[in-house]
């Protein structure tokens with residue numbers, strides 16, 4: 001068995017209550033590392049891409065990263081892989097916090113949950129032991145109530161991953177949360193967990209993780225920590241203001257969406273009202289970090305008598321600036337509801353933006369919304385819509401289906417700001433052609449993480465800085481970012497640490513930890529292989545080159561960005577970038593990976 005891994009997983013079938021351990025062969029671990037990689041491997045093996053993602057045998061595959069729980073900076077992440085009920089794509093979403101660390105210390109690298117329980121249950125996993133326990137008294141409770149009850153029942157040391165009312169109500173934009181407010185959000189994993197009648201997973205692991213080659217391992221960790229301290233992004237920008245500190249910078253680069261991506265024009269005084277600086281002054285109680293993280297980008301905040309985490313950049317961008325709502329308190333309160341009920345704030349903010357555009361253009365009327373005036377900039381409606389969505393009530397039922405379905409329902413599919421059915425995050429594609437290509441090629445759809453976090457490389461990429469409008473070089477940058485991100489996702493490292501260190505340090509740490517001889521090139525090769533498998537899965541699920549695209553608005557409507565009127569020209573710009581991307585990936589001109597890759 002490879003050092004540092006448990007070498008085994010456990011399958012739980014909730015239909016039959018059968019619990020079965022299985023061995024994970026070394027060559028599988030060597031080929032897929034962990035996290036996203038192992039998740040993709042098992043999903044491909046176990047679930048037919050053509051099947052309904054909410055069918056009984058649709059699995060949730062939970063995997064610890066290859067370095068999760070080690071001393072690697074930010075190394076606390078785990079992944080959940082599944083076929084998305086929202087989009088139908090292969091989806092791997094990951095989260096920080098502390099749950100993943102405890103999971104790995106239970107003695108399992110992989111947890112596969114399939115089937116559907118006849119009544120609400122939760123799982124309790126301690127060292128090499130799994131129990132299925134009734135959760136009748138937990139069903140209907142919020143995330144904080146559920147977590148408090150389970151911690152009270154066991155010990156404060158256990159970690160809880162759970163769904164809130166949104167997941168129970170099968171809301172397609174619902175998240176799975178852990179450690180109260182860390183989200184596995186994108187693609188609707190909460191609905192899949194809810195469909196299985198599975199409320200929570202409690203982990204109580206304490207196994208020790210011991211590196212094989214201490215000298216190599218610690219030399220890599222020392223170097224990574226040194227780089228974290230010297231990078232201005234990881235030592236200053238994120239620790240000082242959190243991710244919401246990006247808001248002004250993104251706006252200054254004409255990248256911050258407004259009114260469902262109709263423009264990027266915000267008055268500077270409005271941006272001040274929702275800025276990271278104001279959050280620090282008015283709402284901040286404490287800075288928080290995930291496991292072994294010195295970047296500490298998380299913000300604990302307070303509004304009146306309510307406390308919670310956030311809002312982070314994406315929430316502020318999508319549920320604030322995009323909706324023309326510049327009210328930090330309203331955004332924070334709505335964020336607390338999302339955390340406690342289990343909703344994806346990106347998909348929610350994006351979909352509300354669409355609903356507001358549909359309302360203002362007359363596709364939706366007051367009778368559809370049961371009296372709610374869904375106007376851009378309307379004060380006070382955000383917490384109301386958020387709660388209705390989580391509870392699957394009133395007009396919230398339609399918001400909870402996500403932007404693609406909402407736009408189709410009201411006969412305006414072209415107004416959905418989605419790629420492959422997943423709602424775009426808070427960066428305007430016309431303001432960064434590299435990011436646009438990243439969105440279009442992301443395996444899980446409109447996403448700045450799986451698509452590559454290219455946007456900020458345009459202004460604080462350091463040595464990796466890229467020109468955001470250059471067509472010829474875009475594909476190379478996108479492939480590079482996607483590969484690095486896939487390495488981080490598979491090893492269980494936070495994407496933000498990539499502003500400081502990368503494959504060189506990770507290869508040294510991973511080799512020291514496992515005793516394997518793994519080079520930076522090996523890590524990239526593995527990442528490419530994982531993404532080829534994801535591509536194959538999506539193709540078998542029915543996705544084609546036509547789905548590697550952008551909302552029509554990005555091609556048809558010009559905006560003044562960085563001093564020029566810009567849209568993305570379909571043939572001379574987008575298609576050119578896409579073909580180059582396929583070529584670098586080794587795929588044919590239709591985006592099919594040949595067997596030889």
Ligand code: SF4
Pocket residue numbers: 074096097288289290291293294295296297298494495496497
């Ligand atoms: S940078 Fe932020 S999200 Fe990443 S591990 Fe640290 S606290 Fe968590």
